Amino acid sequence: MKKFSVSSMAYGCHAVFWWVAILTVAAEMAPAVKNLLAGLTGHHWVTKSLTAIILFSIVALVFSSREDPKDATGMVKGVIFSALAAAGLIFVFYTLHFRGIV
16 A cells, blocks of 8 residues: 555545535535535535545645655645635635525
8 A cells, every 4th residue: 555645645635624614615506516415425415525535635635645745844835824714715605605695
């Protein structure tokens, strides 16, 4: 089994953060998407979680041959920024959705 590098796990994190954020907004905007997700596992969040695990594994495996940087500070900052930005997208969407704007 291949060993995941720090770089490959960072890429996996980025992919999962944005996958969940975009899928969350899409599921709220299009009830058919939410129903599809719920129909696969019984609840839309369970399906999102399972697809996130699968996506992380695939992306991390694809990039597993990448070399680890000597200093991962920039990579860690990038992952933190990506997580906060994706969470911010979800927060802004739900705030606008609650107010009836979207």
